[in-house]
Amino acid sequence: MAALELRQVGKWYGGFEAVKSVDLAIADREFMVFVGPSGCGKTTLLRMIAGLEDITSGDFLIDGARANAVPPDKRGLAMVFQSYALYPHMTVAQNMGFALKMAGRPRAEIEAKVREAARILRLEAELGRKPRMLSGGQRQRVAIGRAIVRNPKGFLFDEPLSNLDAALRVQMRTELVKLHRSLDATMIYVTHDQIEAMTMADRIVVLNQGEVAQVGTPLDLYHRPANLFVAGFIGSPKMNFFPARVAGVANGSLSLALDGGATVALAAQGAPPAAGAALTLGVRPEHFVLAAEGPLAGSVDVVEHLGAETILYVKESRGAIIVVRTDDLAHVRPGEAVHLVPRLDRVSLFDAEGRAIADSSAT
């Protein structure tokens, strides 16, 4: 098992800085998810950890030992590729046993390990088949099996579920979590899908333009986003943002003038911002209450009934759309005028640079 550490790791492609000085410690047996929009550097970071990409600057450590120059097969890390990268001319058994064959292991040992991996992944009946005869889910499992037989210290997954259909993706998600529990190995998982990140991760690293935007547990990121980027990226539908100005700070209360004209008062904690400072108020869709009177008014534009919940798209007077998630408002009709009251104990506040203002939201 392995603890991995990145110290100011950076990657340059010619004049383009793909990864900017990333500091990150991944604990032994942790399920760490790298998430971010395309081009944020998450795959590059994973490939540097795997050894497929040179590290331009900084140090990468496996169990405390510097591993920048260690070749990929000597790092004790196994990778599952987005395309699965199965060897098309080899059978499932040969695919899974290839690493052991390359390591010169005796045939009996290879066979035993392949059989064991096939048992874990329920691929025993498929061992003699070629990859193209398998379904997408089976190919996915073979790719994982190829990683398992190496008995690696850590697993690296590069968007492994993106080629599967929605139902299979949900199923494989839980299987991967179970696998993580049973194998007891460190796992790093790259995805652009925040649902995968939220459901599987012990901790999530949100990357934006080559930089770490925030590291934390899924609920940490959801409830205490460190900046506007994380607040907007994590959560679906997205958090609503309201540009605002500090109207006044008085006896523990912070009064905000929203750009729409409404004023809301929050309990000020920590160091309150100066009066007149520009801020952004963030409210998650589920943290609105519909009321007869409220600081935010608008007309319902679209109503989406999802059964368990209802999503409202409310058009503010100035044209901005506020997304509201609610559970008991099947009676709201498009075109209807509504008033919204944000639950002020659950909102987030961001300063002009987009950083979260400490303690502005409750847990």
Added chain:
Amino acid sequence: MSSTALAGRVVAAESLARARRRSSWLLLFPAVILLGAWAFVPLVMTLRYSFERYNLLYPERRGFAGLLNYNLLLTDPAFWTAIFNTLVLTLGVLAITIILGTLFALLLNQNFPGRGIARLMVIAPFFVLPPVAALIFKNLLFDPLNGLVGWLFKLVGLHPIAWFTTAPMIALVMIVAWEWTPFATLILLTALQSLDTDQLEAARMDGAKPLSRIIYIVLPHLARPATITIMMESIFLLSIFAEILTTTAGGPGTATTTLTYLIYIRALLDFNIGGASAAGVLAIVLANIVALFLMRAVARNIET
């Protein structure tokens, strides 16, 4: 609606379909006729001549000859030598072009400065006309007195040899291989470029060294394009002619007389149309046997 009207409509629909079928035949007709004229008329004429006594030197002795032409051909040692030579030439060139083509493709797939020019240089021989290529080899490379190869031999203390008299078949194989290596390189290079780099990276993670990656990942990937290259090359190699005519003229003796060249000798040097036609028919049989083997190999490759 009465049942007769309905029946009438069904009949109308049927006749419409028939008319459509007829018109589609009509449209296909010119192409079919053209193909038939091009492929089948010569074939049928060749078959007919092969059973005839027909020599342009003795036009008055023309007539049905039964299996005489075949009999003469099959008992002629030159015929069996020609078949042997055809196979040696075809298989020799195939082996060299596939091996060299694979090596060149692997090299040209690497990143190095001047790769574009190197690729062009490797492909260039394909654009040299066969008689020109053969003459270049004959006069500039293989000539024992003025040739480059002879000069190289002398440089290392060897005696220059007259290639077209001492090792004519080897010389011929080298010329044709030089012409066809670019073709193999081109096809295999494009095949290499279609190899999923993820597979190579997965193999790297699996601990495969560069040579193992070539043996276990790259070469199996090239198996299918290689069989296709072999098939396409064979079609052309079985009918190699210009190179033989310009260098050895089938000699010395019958050392470089292939089946194609034998037909040429029979028809245009001996004026023996009947004998040449019989050889032509047997050449078709040989080509079909080769094609059958190749098709099987390709089919198996595509299967697995």
